[in-house]
Structures are given as C-alpha cells and as structure tokens.
Amino acid sequence: MTITPEAIALTGPGSGARINSPQTESADNDLDVHLRTLRRRVPHLIGSAVASSDGLLVADDLPDAIEATGIAALTAALLSVSLTFAAATHGADLHEVVLDSGVGHVVVYRAGPIACLALLTGADATLARVHLEARPVVRAIAATLAPAHHD
Template sequence: MTTDTELRGELLAELHRLRRAVPELTGCLVASTDGLLIVDDAETVVVEGVAALAAACLGVSQRIADSAGHEDFQEVLISSTGGHVAMYLAGNGAVLVLLAGAEANVARLHHEARRSIAVVSRVVATAALTFSQALPEPARW
C-alpha cells in the first residue's frame, strides 16, 4: 500500500517539475476542493489562505459554468498587473493552483498545467482509494 508520505512526495515532485518547466512561476500548490492545503511549492505567500480562496473560486466558477449551460468545468485564470493565478480542477476533489509573474507566457502555463493535472488526478484518486482501504470494516450486527 502506498503511504501518505509517498503520495505527497509524488505531488511535490510534480510541482517541482512545473517550476522548472515554467520559470516565471512563483508558486504552486495542490488543495482539496474543500480548501485544505495538500502540498505546496511556494514562496512568500500564505498557502493555506490561497488554498481556501482557490477552492471557493473554483466552486463559484463551476456554478457560473453550470448556470450558463456549459459542461465539464476545467479552469480559471485571474490576470492582474502583478501576475496571474491559474486554477485547474484536478480529478475528483483537488485543485491545482499556479501563481505566476506578469511576464509569464500564459499559453505555456496552461500547457504545462494540463500535463500536471493528469499526475495530480491520479495521485489524489490513489490517496482516496488508500484512505478508503484503511477505514475499519463496519461492525456486523
């Protein structure tokens, strides 16, 4: 059985790969869709706050897409004079958040993030399976 530490290590390795592939990234993290931080590779940012806000933004964005009659919500990009925040739905229950400087190539950011979503989705699904296998059997009366 894969341990929690091994799964977090796999996620962290993917975040490190992203930072190497897109040097303009100032941070990246994976959070649950409930807003809890799972793992991060970020500097100078309160990652727990970003995780919570990203989950809230993702939830609102999904509802907007649903209300507009669009299916299969995927991502949100926030651009400001200071840079970009990109959030991607990663499987069932996780969000990948990328923080980048204003000079970042957004197309490259999306391209690399979409590669990472497959890894994050797989690891999060494995973690959910591992967790469910670790639960004690219900009492039989």
C-alpha cells in the first residue's frame, strides 16, 4: 500500500504536532504498547495511528515514509463523514469504517467519543483477523483516553 506525500498534500497536512493532553506519561506508554501489540499480532499491518476526533495526532506506529499528522487528520475526517452518513441512513452510531483500495486496506475504528484508531494494511491482510485483534485494542484505547475527557 502506498500513501504518497502528494496524496497527503492534496488533503492538507496535520498540525505537525501531537496533541498535548493532561494524560500522564503512563497513558502515552499504554497507547504505544497497544500499537506495538497490534504490529506483532496483525499480519500485513503497515502501521497504525491514534487520532483525536478533531484530527490531531495522539500516537502512531507508522513507517517514516507516511506522514503521521496527515494520516491523523484524514482519519478524523473519514470518521466524521462516516458518522454523519450512518446517522442519516441508519439512524445509528458507527463503530468502524473499512476502505479497500485493491492494494491494501484502511480500517478506522471509533475509540470512544474523543478518539479513533486507523490501521493501514497490505492487500494480503485478512480483515477478520484485523477486526479480531483490533477491537479489544480499540476498547482499551478508549478506556485509556476516557479520563482526560472527564477532567
């Protein structure tokens, strides 16, 4: 799967900075552990990123060739549009979005009310395995970030 700098430039880069939250360093470490766990457990995973619902980068495990702040912005935008679409068509909440480009997948999960997780996979990834491994991690990420929402 190739995400080019040109594609990110067309949509606009992120802010260039990670969000600063009142979370402790242990929360940041927890997020990094969750992303590394996904890397180990999901075959053909290219990388992952946690973004705030407004598109700021919270954490990532992406290759250097992929601009993480741009992915965070795109992830939040995709989730926002998808939430609106789901509400308009089904009157229900949305949990995840899957894009299949033919050369890979982008899977975006809603991680509570303030964050989302994006996974980028190669074409050989099995979506059932991706979901099996990612859904518990999404719940853990939501729990990790929830205290900051209530402060």
